Amino acid sequence: MTTQNPAGMDARLHELAQRARSAQRSLATASGAIRAQVLEAMASGIHANCDELLAANELDMERAAELTRAQRDRLRLDAVRVAAMVSSIRDIARQPDVVGQVVDGWVLGNGLRVRRVRVPLGVIGVIYENRPNVTSDATALALYAGNAIMLRGSSLALNSNQAIVAVLKGAIWEVGLEPDLVAMVDDTTRAGALAFMQLGSAMDVLIPRGGPELIDAVRQHASVPTIIDGDGNCHVYVDRGANLEMATAIIENAKTQRPGVCNAMETLLVHVDVAGALLDRLDTVLGEVEFRGDETTRALCKRAVSATEDDYAREFLDLILAVKVVGSLDEAIDHIRRYSSGHSEAIITESYANAQRFVHEVDAAAVLVNTSTRFVDGGQLGMGAEIGISTQKLHARGPMGIEQLTTTKIVIEGEGQIRR
Amino acid sequence: MTTQNPAGMDARLHELAQRARSAQRSLATASGAIRAQVLEAMASGIHANCDELLAANELDMERAAELTRAQRDRLRLDAVRVAAMVSSIRDIARQPDVVGQVVDGWVLGNGLRVRRVRVPLGVIGVIYENRPNVTSDATALALYAGNAIMLRGSSLALNSNQAIVAVLKGAIWEVGLEPDLVAMVDDTTRAGALAFMQLGSAMDVLIPRGGPELIDAVRQHASVPTIIDGDGNCHVYVDRGANLEMATAIIENAKTQRPGVCNAMETLLVHVDVAGALLDRLDTVLGEVEFRGDETTRALCKRAVSATEDDYAREFLDLILAVKVVGSLDEAIDHIRRYSSGHSEAIITESYANAQRFVHEVDAAAVLVNTSTRFVDGGQLGMGAEIGISTQKLHARGPMGIEQLTTTKIVIEGEGQIRR
Numbered sequence: 001m002t003t004q005n006p007a008g009m010d011a012r013l014h015e016l017a018q019r020a021r022s023a024q025r026s027l028a029t030a031s032g033a034i035r036a037q038v039l040e041a042m043a044s045g046i047h048a049n050c051d052e053l054l055a056a057n058e059l060d061m062e063r064a065a066e067l068t069r070a071q072r073d074r075l076r077l078d079a080v081r082v083a084a085m086v087s088s089i090r091d092i093a094r095q096p097d098v099v100g101q102v103v104d105g106w107v108l109g110n111g112l113r114v115r116r117v118r119v120p121l122g123v124i125g126v127i128y129e130n131r132p133n134v135t136s137d138a139t140a141l142a143l144y145a146g147n148a149i150m151l152r153g154s155s156l157a158l159n160s161n162q163a164i165v166a167v168l169k170g171a172i173w174e175v176g177l178e179p180d181l182v183a184m185v186d187d188t189t190r191a192g193a194l195a196f197m198q199l200g201s202a203m204d205v206l207i208p209r210g211g212p213e214l215i216d217a218v219r220q221h222a223s224v225p226t227i228i229d230g231d232g233n234c235h236v237y238v239d240r241g242a243n244l245e246m247a248t249a250i251i252e253n254a255k256t257q258r259p260g261v262c263n264a265m266e267t268l269l270v271h272v273d274v275a276g277a278l279l280d281r282l283d284t285v286l287g288e289v290e291f292r293g294d295e296t297t298r299a300l301c302k303r304a305v306s307a308t309e310d311d312y313a314r315e316f317l318d319l320i321l322a323v324k325v326v327g328s329l330d331e332a333i334d335h336i337r338r339y340s341s342g343h344s345e346a347i348i349t350e351s352y353a354n355a356q357r358f359v360h361e362v363d364a365a366a367v368l369v370n371t372s373t374r375f376v377d378g379g380q381l382g383m384g385a386e387i388g389i390s391t392q393k394l395h396a397r398g399p400m401g402i403e404q405l406t407t408t409k410i411v412i413e414g415e416g417q418i419r420r
Numbered sequence: 421m422t423t424q425n426p427a428g429m430d431a432r433l434h435e436l437a438q439r440a441r442s443a444q445r446s447l448a449t450a451s452g453a454i455r456a457q458v459l460e461a462m463a464s465g466i467h468a469n470c471d472e473l474l475a476a477n478e479l480d481m482e483r484a485a486e487l488t489r490a491q492r493d494r495l496r497l498d499a500v501r502v503a504a505m506v507s508s509i510r511d512i513a514r515q516p517d518v519v520g521q522v523v524d525g526w527v528l529g530n531g532l533r534v535r536r537v538r539v540p541l542g543v544i545g546v547i548y549e550n551r552p553n554v555t556s557d558a559t560a561l562a563l564y565a566g567n568a569i570m571l572r573g574s575s576l577a578l579n580s581n582q583a584i585v586a587v588l589k590g591a592i593w594e595v596g597l598e599p600d601l602v603a604m605v606d607d608t609t610r611a612g613a614l615a616f617m618q619l620g621s622a623m624d625v626l627i628p629r630g631g632p633e634l635i636d637a638v639r640q641h642a643s644v645p646t647i648i649d650g651d652g653n654c655h656v657y658v659d660r661g662a663n664l665e666m667a668t669a670i671i672e673n674a675k676t677q678r679p680g681v682c683n684a685m686e687t688l689l690v691h692v693d694v695a696g697a698l699l700d701r702l703d704t705v706l707g708e709v710e711f712r713g714d715e716t717t718r719a720l721c722k723r724a725v726s727a728t729e730d731d732y733a734r735e736f737l738d739l740i741l742a743v744k745v746v747g748s749l750d751e752a753i754d755h756i757r758r759y760s761s762g763h764s765e766a767i768i769t770e771s772y773a774n775a776q777r778f779v780h781e782v783d784a785a786a787v788l789v790n791t792s793t794r795f796v797d798g799g800q801l802g803m804g805a806e807i808g809i810s811t812q813k814l815h816a817r818g819p820m821g822i823e824q825l826t827t828t829k830i831v832i833e834g835e836g837q838i839r840r
Contacts, residue, residue, distance in 0.1 A: 029780065106802065112791055114801055121813055122783070204813055223639075225814045246836040253838035359831050360449065363542070371532055371834030380839065381534055381830070382526060393541055393624055393827040394645045395815035407813040410801070411779050414791030416666040418673035419800065 013195055016183040017150060017202035020123050023178035024148035028120055030177065032097030039093035039140050041171035043086045046136060049167050050082045056163035057132065064156050070260075075130040075157055085133050085164075088385055089140040095384040098403050099146045112414045119409045120146030122204035125224065126387070127152045127196060129210040132160040138209075139168050139182055141387050145405035148181045150203065152196045155188035162186070197222040207400075209388055227396055227404070229388030231315045232262030232343035234373045237332040237358070238278055239349035240271040246370060247274075247348040248281045253372040254346070255289060260317045262389060263344050263376045267312060267322040269332045275325045276300045286321065293323035300325070312339050329354050333361050340364055342391045344376040365391055365398040433615055436603040437622035440543050440568035443598035448540060448566055450597065452517030459513035459560050461591035463506045466556060469587050470502045476583035477552065484576050490680070495550040495577055505553050508805055509560040515804040518823050519566045532834045539829045540566030541624045545644065546807070547572045547616060548629035552580040558629075559588050559602055561807050565825035568601045570623065572616045575608035582606070617642040627820075629808055647816055647824070649808030651735045652682030652763035654793045657752040657778070658698055659769035660691040666790065667694075667768040668701045673792040674766070675709060680737045682809060683764050683796045687732060687742040689752045695745045696720050706741065713743035720745070732759050749774050753781055760784055762811045764796040785811055785818040 027035070046053065057077040064075055098118050105115030124147045126138045135151055142149035153161040161184060169179035185196055197206060197218060206226045208218040218226055236254055238247045254265035270278050279301040282291075291297070291304035292311045298304045304323060311322045312335070326332045336345055346368040347358040355369045366376040378386030378399035387405065390396040396404035447455070466473065477497040484495055518538050525535030544567045546558045555571055562569035573581040581604060589599035605616055617626060617638060626646045628638040638646055656674055658667045674685035690698050699721040702711075711717070711724035712731045718724045724743060731742045732755070746752045756765055766788040767778040775789045786796040798806030798819035807825065810816040816824035 025781070108800075108802055112795065116818075119783070219643075225812060227814070243836070249836060249838055257839055355833075361445070363539070364829065366830040366832060368832045369834065371832055371837045372839050374839040375532060375832060375837070376830070380528075381832075382528055392645065394647070397827050398830045407817050409784065410786040410796070410818045412786060412788040412791055412795060412801075413775075414789065416663070416669060417791045417795070418669055419677055419792050419794040 019180040020148035023180040036093045043089040045167040045171040056159040059159040092140045125150045125206040135164045150183040152185040230391035231341040233341040236346045237269040240273045242348045296325040297323045344373040439600040443600040444568035456513045463509040465587040465591040476579040479579040512560045545570045545626040555584045570603040572605040650811035651761040653761040657689040660693045662768045716745035717743040764793040
């Protein structure tokens with residue numbers, strides 16, 4: 001059904017968006033119980049169709065022979081991963097319903113009753129790469145918050161995504177709602193991606209899930225409002241007088257528990273007074289990690305290679321750690337201000353005053369004292385499943401769950417009041 | 421100091437932005453009492469320098485001889501307007517402080533304490549047209565919420581704005597903070613506007629205040645995050661069985677109390693059963709208003725001229741009213757869905773069920789029952805002074821005050837917890 005003709009493509013995209021918009025209106029009048037029922041039907045559907053989903057994924061895997069191991073791993077589905085998709089949908093359905101929640105309200109002197117009510121955003125777009133589980137996670141989050149969703153995955157995952165979307169649409173239909181609530185864009189060309197990002201008022205928000213290239217493309221080309229799930233160039237600063245045993249355990253956790261994710265640690269800043277002792281400990285514990293440091297670091301840790309400016313600026317997403325020895329908390333904060341991507345920044349300290357200053361003066365989605373950056377995650381923080389972690393300041397900052405997929409509406413009720 | 425050389429212009433802009441960023445950090449550590457003190461110094465300064473401000477404005481007025489009356493009116497300052505600027509700043513300083521407010525917080529099973537804290541956005545940009553009072557209003561709101569501000573007004577108001585900014589900077593200096601908290605961009609060329617909209621990460625949010633051309637330019641060219649204060653194509657629907665005396669008073673208020681603003685009414689939708697009686701009443705009350713209606717309207721109201729599609733779609737901002745007679749609430753809601761700009765939509769009804777449906781099914785920043793759209797205004801709703809009324813759904817929807825100029829930060833405190 002895909003056409004490469006831009007005008008035709010746009011027409012098809014706009015039609016999908018219009019149908020999603022219209023279906024969302026019917027969902028908006030459905031109760032939270034019905035929305036939970038849709039999610040339960042989706043979970044059951046995915047569970048029941050596991051073999052079909054794996055077969056579709058197998059087609060994608062066959063075509064993807066030339067990918068790197070990491071890429072193939074992201075694309076692959078197996079029974080365990082399908083089961084995780086099922087339980088993720090059920091977790092979302094167990095979250096408290098936020099649609100219709102009264103955020104605040106008051107009565108004016110003239111008797112008007114004012115309240116702010118939480119309402120769905122409308123039509124949410126998600127553009128993503130190879131992970132097929134994003135298809136079901138994002139759909140469950142969007143629908144539970146009362147929205148329709150438009151999905152644009154990668155060409156490599158097309159068979160997997162089509163199979164998953166077919167199951168999700170079947171579940172929606174089973175509950176008596178409109179399957180058009182989920183729209184899958186099967187034009188996976190670059191032109192198709194651009195048209196998707198430029199749907200104008202047909203889409204209320206676009207959330208990109210993927211690597212720096214995708215994020216940059218969205219930053220450059222999107223004409224619809226976006227929420228950016230950006231880089232995590234996360235720092236851990238070990239203060240003078242810090243408990244080095246605690247520091248070592250936290251650094252090991254933040255750097256190595258899962259190095260390829262955005263809340264992993266990328267740079268260690270360490271106060272000069274504890275640098276030697278800390279680097280000795282890390283030399284043992286982080287045996288598989290490559291150290292890239294400044295001159296002082298290299299003097300204290302023989303295996304460290306020289307760090308470039310770029311090493312401090314980038315997200316390695318790998319077993320590489322940039323290290324810098326600093327003379328003071330101020331120097332650490334200045335370094336973070338310069339290089340931080342605004343994701344998660346941690347201090348390890350025994351000083352009350354320094355903990356307070358760090359929390360107050362470092363500007364990021366999350367600041368942490370004496371714990372691991374790996375906790376900055378919707379699930380870990382008890383906020384429920386997340387559609388991403390926002391590194392922007394508008395609308396949503398940090399883990400984005402159901403609430404971040406809503407907006408508010410002001411309701412004003414009176415009996416004829418006019419403005420004087 | 422302005423240079424027309426694009427590279428030089430950019431360099432100067434970036435330097436202004438950097439200085440604003442650095443000054444904002446010093447403001448972020450200042451207490452709410454200090455911020456209120458800055459605003460009081462600003463108010464006193466404007467009061468004390470009224471004559472100088474009027475003289476500067478006079479220079480702008482002289483150069484603006486060829487403007488329309490409405491444009492000249494917007495540009496003009498007089499003693500009353502300067503006094504209004506003073507009291508507006510004092511009103512803002514009386515609002516509760518939101519910086520540092522703990523939005524929510526909880527303790528995790530592993531003992532980590534989590535809280536979300538309200539923090540300033542950082543550097544706020546405002547691009548606006550001829551009203552000089554925006555200069556002081558926007559600055560007071562931004563600074564009270566802990567932000568720095570970059571102002572880019574029109575060339576016509578340059579003398580007025582420079583004089584106001586000089587007073588504001590003097591007030592900041594008096595309190596011992598950095599005058600760089602307020603940056604005025606004196607390059608008022610179109611290229612200057614574009615460079616301003618494309619400051620990248622140097623600016624945290626850009627808020628345009630002005631007409632459709634400015635808004636369109638920002639929509640098209642801004643690379644920084646924006647909050648759009650958009651059109652208000654506001655509808656009033658008069659239901660079957662409505663109290664027509666109440667309806668008439670509300671329509672008169674919504675249409676004529678101040679027709680040139682975004683919360684004024686633009687289209688009347690009226691149920692066919694009450695259309696004749698209502699239009700008779702309006703014929704008398706809205707003597708100065710031009711009616712543009714559909715066929716039924718024209719049959720019922722002889723002075724009505726024919727309404728085009730465009731008349732239903734646009735914001736007249738004038739004593740013109742589009743009218744459509746509808747057969748049902750559904751038809752009214754469909755019309756609103758098609759033409760609404762998502763600002764403010766009202767129903768006049770005696771029916772409980774229809775009021776509920778209208779509130780629930782119409783998607784706008786504000787929905788009103790039995791009252792005037794003119795109340796959709798930060799001051800009228802008791803939310804304090806506003807920097808604009810957002811018609812977008814992300815971050816801020818409806819009147820934007822101090823709270824909308826902040827974001828949140830997650831603070832996580834522990835004693836060595838790591839992720840398993």
